[in-house]
Amino acid sequence: MIHIENILQKSVSEAFKNLYNTEIEPKNLKFQPTRKEFEGSHTLTCFEFAKKAGKAPDAIGNDLGNYLLKNCLNISKFNVVKGFLNVSISNEYLINFSLFSNAKTNFDFEKNGEKVMVEYSSPNTNKPLHLGHLRNNFLGFAMANVFRANGFEVIKANLINDRGIHICKSMLAYLKFGNNETPDSSGLKGDKLVGKYYVEFEKQLKLEKAILISNGNSEEEADKKVSLMQDAQKMLLAWENGDTKVLALWNKMNNWVYEGFNSTYKSIGVSFDKFYYESNTYLLGKEMVEEGISNGIFYQKEDKSVWIDLTAEGLDHKLVLRSDGTSVYITQDMGTADLKYKEFGINKSIYVVGNEQDYHFNVLFLILKKMGKPYASGLHHLSYGMVDLPSGKMKSREGTVVDADDLVQEMKDEAQKQTTELGKIDGFSADEAEKLYENIGLAALKYYLIKVDPKKRMLFNPAESIDFHGYTGPFIQYTHARICAILRKSNELSISTNVSFESLVLENCERNIITQILLLDKTIKQAAEEYSPSVIANYVYEVAKTYNSFYAELSIFQEKDAQKVAFRVLLSCLTGKVIKYCLEIIGIESPEKM
RNA sequence: GAUUUCGUAGCUCAACUGGAUAGAGCACCUGACUACGAAUCAGGAGGUUAGGGGUUCGAAUCCCUUCGAGAUCACCA
Numbered sequence: 128m129i130h131i132e133n134i135l136q137k138s139v140s141e142a143f144k145n146l147y148n149t150e151i152e153p154k155n156l157k158f159q160p161t162r163k164e165f166e167g168s169h170t171l172t173c174f175e176f177a178k179k180a181g182k183a184p185d186a187i188g189n190d191l192g193n194y195l196l197k198n199c200l201n202i203s204k205f206n207v208v209k210g211f212l213n214v215s216i217s218n219e220y221l222i223n224f225s226l227f228s229n230a231k232t233n234f235d236f237e238k239n240g241e242k243v244m245v246e247y248s249s250p251n252t253n254k255p256l257h258l259g260h261l262r263n264n265f266l267g268f269a270m271a272n273v274f275r276a277n278g279f280e281v282i283k284a285n286l287i288n289d290r291g292i293h294i295c296k297s298m299l300a301y302l303k304f305g306n307n308e309t310p311d312s313s314g315l316k317g318d319k320l321v322g323k324y325y326v327e328f329e330k331q332l333k334l335e336k337a338i339l340i341s342n343g344n345s346e347e348e349a350d351k352k353v354s355l356m357q358d359a360q361k362m363l364l365a366w367e368n369g370d371t372k373v374l375a376l377w378n379k380m381n382n383w384v385y386e387g388f389n390s391t392y393k394s395i396g397v398s399f400d401k402f403y404y405e406s407n408t409y410l411l412g413k414e415m416v417e418e419g420i421s422n423g424i425f426y427q428k429e430d431k432s433v434w435i436d437l438t439a440e441g442l443d444h445k446l447v448l449r450s451d452g453t454s455v456y457i458t459q460d461m462g463t464a465d466l467k468y469k470e471f472g473i474n475k476s477i478y479v480v481g482n483e484q485d486y487h488f489n490v491l492f493l494i495l496k497k498m499g500k501p502y503a504s505g506l507h508h509l510s511y512g513m514v515d516l517p518s519g520k521m522k523s524r525e526g527t528v529v530d531a532d533d534l535v536q537e538m539k540d541e542a543q544k545q546t547t548e549l550g551k552i553d554g555f556s557a558d559e560a561e562k563l564y565e566n567i568g569l570a571a572l573k574y575y576l577i578k579v580d581p582k583k584r585m586l587f588n589p590a591e592s593i594d595f596h597g598y599t600g601p602f603i604q605y606t607h608a609r610i611c612a613i614l615r616k617s618n619e620l621s622i623s624t625n626v627s628f629e630s631l632v633l634e635n636c637e638r639n640i641i642t643q644i645l646l647l648d649k650t651i652k653q654a655a656e657e658y659s660p661s662v663i664a665n666y667v668y669e670v671a672k673t674y675n676s677f678y679a680e681l682s683i684f685q686e687k688d689a690q691k692v693a694f695r696v697l698l699s700c701l702t703g704k705v706i707k708y709c710l711e712i713i714g715i716e717s718p719e720k721m
Numbered sequence: 722g723a724u725u726u727c728g729u730a731g732c733u734c735a736a737c738u739g740g741a742u743a744g745a746g747c748a749c750c751u752g753a754c755u756a757c758g759a760a761u762c763a764g765g766a767g768g769u770u771a772g773g774g775g776u777u778c779g780a781a782u783c784c785c786u787u788c789g790a791g792a793u794c795a796c797c798a
Contacts, residue, residue: 455797604760662737
């Protein structure tokens, strides 16, 4: 079945040719949804054609409308208001679309032959995951699904920052103050335990520095003299030199962290196909520096440090290799980008990383482009805004960080509380109920974080996030559960849907749902083009709302006309599939009862 | 200081990328369960899109400017 939008574009293009002898490519005819105060579902603005056609916008609208009415069977009505052409789709088309829809409602369809890697999460191993990571994880996971829905083969990657001064700090504090405690002995999750020693390090460091200052040292002198910091640096050196004791401790503590992370990943429902570890990648990229020097893209200073001049692009000179020959962050990222391409032959590579690193990625991508790397044009930084709290920024130093595990648990508890109050899940086993609370709590949390445009900074309001009414994940889940109840009842009543719909006339609220569902494909494409799962979150909310409106206005089983009953059951079924599919893309489950 | 992102109802967010009278949710007010699930629906109130100027048939969106907020600007990662 050809999509109505393509039909409209093609017909209008023909109209321009026949009426005004003007060539306009179908794809350049952009229809928009009609505002609900006007009749119709698809709108074309006619102002831009006034010059080409040599007529006033209103006249063009009328010409086009009449042409469509005559030549396009799928249009039943039109009206023109101040240069806007609003058209109504015929009953036949909408009914056929609903019955035989090729709207995609699962991931099982043709691949486009392209491969994309989505790197997300990418935590440091010195502290547990927090609210900011949750936005990252939900976005990354959803983005991967968006690409899948667009026919890409997707590799979800996690580049773990497992080495460096940060983990040495935790290790050192653990050695000094840890008394050999373990996750088992302390009853703490592994990542929490290691995080505890990172905090301890910072605390002791502050203490030592304060003493130094009170003994007459200046701030700067104190910074230099602090023994803890010096010890941490020594430890990093020992690590780099392969000191077995240090490596053993490093392995032990990092493994604790991974256990903790895995448990969190599992509970929030995200997963990865490939893990990279910086301890394996941090030396990469040096050959590329050589390559860059030899073909004149990089230059070397007298002190042997290597740089690239990006002033022509409005940026600065950027160091790519230190004077002592060691790598910096960007060297490693160059190497890793290369590695990813060589390992997977990816066409696109997405980095889900906060917008504080915008400059870094600008520089990175520019360097790779200047080096003429074949994958350079497929690189994209999915830059997302920070998550603020009502009290302001999250700051680990001030203890205002919202822990991911705690938050998930709170959402689950809240789901349990509200579900129990409503008393709608009689007959659920304890396990089923538990699963449901998780589903609903996570839905609320995920939806809350995903519905906002990723690029934008957002506010996390705890009170609002646990609201299950209105513009929320549970609202959409509820609509789905309602639909499931309808389908169950339809089965019980043995409603036959195998009837003829020839004389069926659709009600407005039915047309509204179908019109919404017509937008599914476009929405999924848009989400990929804009790197924004929020597009789907907003869309599926509209679908649910439109359905609820229909649900309240019309009865299904009280209806006397058998074809209406059958059609409404089928339409409910289709809507349910669309909702489930969209929620699945953004990582939210669709319970059948709640 | 330089670069950059942003500023929309009391609050949190939309606005199909330059289109119609700027829309939703929360909160507030009114109504609807002896209906197929009220985690719902219908309605009301709430706006000089931070301020000013410009571009044009038409601006929240593009340009200039003022004010305000964030981020980045290390031989850190």
